[in-house]
Amino acid sequence: MVEVPRMDGLSSGRIRSKVISVEEAVALVEPGSTVMVGGFGLVGSPLTILDALLTSENATDLTTISNNVGEPGKGLGRLLLGGRIRRAIGSYFTSNPDVMERHRSGELVTSLVPQGTLAEAIRAGGAGLGGFYTKTGVGTDLAEGREVREIDGESYLFEKPLRADIALIRARKADTLGNLTYYKTARNFNPDMATAADIVVAEVDEIVEAGALDPEHVVTPHPYVDYVVQAEIRLGKGDEPLLDRAGGG
Amino acid sequence: MSEVTHDIARRVAQHLGPGDMINLGIGLPTLVADYVPEGVKVFLHTENGMVGAGPTPEPEKVDPELINAGKLPVTEDVGAAYFSSSESFAMIRGGHVSVAVLGVLQVDQLGRIANWAIPGKPILGVGGAMDLLVGAKTVIVATTHLTRKGEPKIVEECSFPLTGARPADLIVTEHATFSVDQDGLVLEEVAPDSTYDWVRSHTHTPFRNSAALEVV
Numbered sequence: 001m002v003e004v005p006r007m008d009g010l011s012s013g014r015i016r017s018k019v020i021s022v023e024e025a026v027a028l029v030e031p032g033s034t035v036m037v038g039g040f041g042l043v044g045s046p047l048t049i050l051d052a053l054l055t056s057e058n059a060t061d062l063t064t065i066s067n068n069v070g071e072p073g074k075g076l077g078r079l080l081l082g083g084r085i086r087r088a089i090g091s092y093f094t095s096n097p098d099v100m101e102r103h104r105s106g107e108l109v110t111s112l113v114p115q116g117t118l119a120e121a122i123r124a125g126g127a128g129l130g131g132f133y134t135k136t137g138v139g140t141d142l143a144e145g146r147e148v149r150e151i152d153g154e155s156y157l158f159e160k161p162l163r164a165d166i167a168l169i170r171a172r173k174a175d176t177l178g179n180l181t182y183y184k185t186a187r188n189f190n191p192d193m194a195t196a197a198d199i200v201v202a203e204v205d206e207i208v209e210a211g212a213l214d215p216e217h218v219v220t221p222h223p224y225v226d227y228v229v230q231a232e233i234r235l236g237k238g239d240e241p242l243l244d245r246a247g248g249g
Numbered sequence: 250m251s252e253v254t255h256d257i258a259r260r261v262a263q264h265l266g267p268g269d270m271i272n273l274g275i276g277l278p279t280l281v282a283d284y285v286p287e288g289v290k291v292f293l294h295t296e297n298g299m300v301g302a303g304p305t306p307e308p309e310k311v312d313p314e315l316i317n318a319g320k321l322p323v324t325e326d327v328g329a330a331y332f333s334s335s336e337s338f339a340m341i342r343g344g345h346v347s348v349a350v351l352g353v354l355q356v357d358q359l360g361r362i363a364n365w366a367i368p369g370k371p372i373l374g375v376g377g378a379m380d381l382l383v384g385a386k387t388v389i390v391a392t393t394h395l396t397r398k399g400e401p402k403i404v405e406e407c408s409f410p411l412t413g414a415r416p417a418d419l420i421v422t423e424h425a426t427f428s429v430d431q432d433g434l435v436l437e438e439v440a441p442d443s444t445y446d447w448v449r450s451h452t453h454t455p456f457r458n459s460a461a462l463e464v465v
Contacts, residue, residue: 040297040334041320043313067334094374095320103371112372115296116338116380123335135383136342139414141366142375155414184331186314188298191333219333235313 015210017176018228025049025201025229026056028166033059036122036167036193037066037076041095044186045075046170046203047233054082063087065122065164067115067189069099080108089162091115112142117159119192125161126195126224133158167197170231171220174204175211178225179218187219194224201227205234253393253423259284260440261350261391261421269347270294270340272381274364275319278350278391293317293326294346296377298337301329318377341377342384349385351378351417353392355407358454360416360429362390363409372410382413394422394451401453403427403434424448427456435459 026049029035039045050070053059062085069088070076077096079085087109093099102108113121114136124132133156137143147158169190172183180202182190194200202225258280265271265285272294273279282304285291293302295317302317303324311322332340340346353364365378382388392402403420420427420434424443427434434456439445445464458464 040316040318043297043316043320092374092376100371100373103373110373112375114375114379115334115377116342116384119334119338134342135413135415136379137413138383139411140379141372141410142379182331184312184315185295185297185299185317187331187333189334192335 015177018174018178018222018225019176019207020227020229022048022052022229022232025168025203025227026052026059028199028201028227029053029056029059029062030165031058032061032063033166034063034065034164036164036169036189036197037064038167038169038188038190038193039070039075040067040185040188042071042075042235044170044182044188044190045070046168046201046229046231047075047235048231049168049201049203049229050075050079051233053079053084059084061086063089065089065118065162065193067091067118069093069096072096072098083107087111089113089118091118114142118162119189121159121162122189122192122196124159125163126192129161131158131160162196164193164197166199166201167193169193169200169202171202171204173206173208173213174202174225174228175208175213175222176228177210178202178222178228179210179213180204180220180225181213181217182219191220194220199227200225201229203229203231205231255280255284256423257391257393257421260423260426261389262286264389264419264421265289265291265348267291270300270345272296272341272346272349272385274349274351274378274381274391276352277393278352279319279321281350281391292328294337294340295323296334296337296341296381298332298334299323299329300332300340301326303329338377338380341380344384344386346381346385348387348389349381350389350391351381353390353402354409356390356392356403356417356420357407357411358405358433360418360420360427360434361407361414362412362417363407364412366410368409378412383415387419388415388417390417390420392420392422394424394448401451403452403454405454424451428459433457436462438462
């Protein structure tokens with residue numbers, strides 16, 4: 001068990017670094033934790049931390065909030081094969097046949113949410129809102145048993161916010177304070193998830209000193225971020241996500 | 250993909266206007282990008298967080314972290330921009346996407362579509378389909394007229410679960426183009442190499458003829 005120092009932000013007038021090791025990050029995940037995981041497939045997913053979670057005895061019985069469950073045997077998909085995930089909340093599981101299989105056998109409980117509703121529920125969770133009304137899903141099977149409200153003559157579905165015990169996100173650069181910038185379409189759910197968990201850990205390609213990032217370029221401001229971890233795994237050319245014939249994200 | 254699907258994509262692309270922000274669904278709709286008429290500049294929105302997605306890169310120029318919603322590699326078109334998932338779907342639901350081109354399993358007599366789930370199979374994926382349907386200013390269905398088994402896709406009532414209550418605005422197949430008004434489908438055009446009789450017998454729901462339609 002790795003001891004993780006709690007951050008006191010400013011100690012004796014000095015700014016403390018939020019940088020921790022992968023092992024320290026992994027120790028923050030507890031049995032039964034609800035974990036938000038950034039990414040669209042593997043793109044923008046914290047692959048270093050996810051792989052390390054497999055070595056942790058505590059990362060069990062997890063509920064994941066993530067668009068997909070990674071790809072087969074990769075990212076969150078590895079944790080699924082390791083039997084670590086009990087429930088998955090997301091918008092598109094079809095691209096991972098392991099999810100289908102475990103859903104069928106009853107090992108995995110899935111909750112399907114339209115992608116925009118998933119993103120907005122996370123945003124609402126991070127913004128202190130009690131939920132929101134959306135036209136998405138009205139009149140469909142996903143609306144069964146849910147509150148529908150007429151607003152100005154149109155039907156909307158009520159959606160509750162989503163929060164997690166811990167968010168594991170992926171960014172391009174962090175400064176030691178935790179300000180984050182992103183890279184291309186690896187941004188996706190990460191800025192939203194950075195706002196909606198009790199503990200937020202950002203895995204990044206590059207860590208720079210506080211003050212080195214142009215404040216105009218910061219996408220996730222540092223108060224959202226509790227810890228920063230140096231990435232060891234970056235998507236290489238061999239890991240290009242392949243066309244998913246059944247449909248995309 | 251087959252010549253027929255390219256033909257459908259070409260027919261859909263005629264309905265795009267300069268400056269439109271377009272979201273193309275997976276599969277057939279993706280091909281529409283290749284047939285945007287010359288002189289018409291459109292901006293491709295992809296719901297994983299980008300507007301200004303450009304053409305497929307050469308293999309050696311693939312950036313694994315630059316993909317579209319079909320998880321295929323793309324490039325940056327001039328003026329491209331990135332944003333978060335919540336902002337991407339705010340754009341969609343907020344009516345900022347001019348046109349969504351969607352593939353379908355079925356379309357019903359009112360133009361409502363089914364494109365996300367198959368009965369009897371576990372429902373494990375919806376993605377952005379429902380958000381695009383309710384949010385895009387104009388929804389164009391791009392589909393073959395028949396399934397691979399030769400069954401009509403345009404039917405009185407969908408046997409597959411509906412994607413939403415909002416009807417499509419336009420339905421484009423290799424044989425015909427239908428518009429949709431509050432009473433249902435209106436045949437706007439019969440493709441040059443098809444016939445009115447073929448369309449009538451392979452469309453399994455009543456439709457009206459547009460005043461502009463010349464039935465030969």
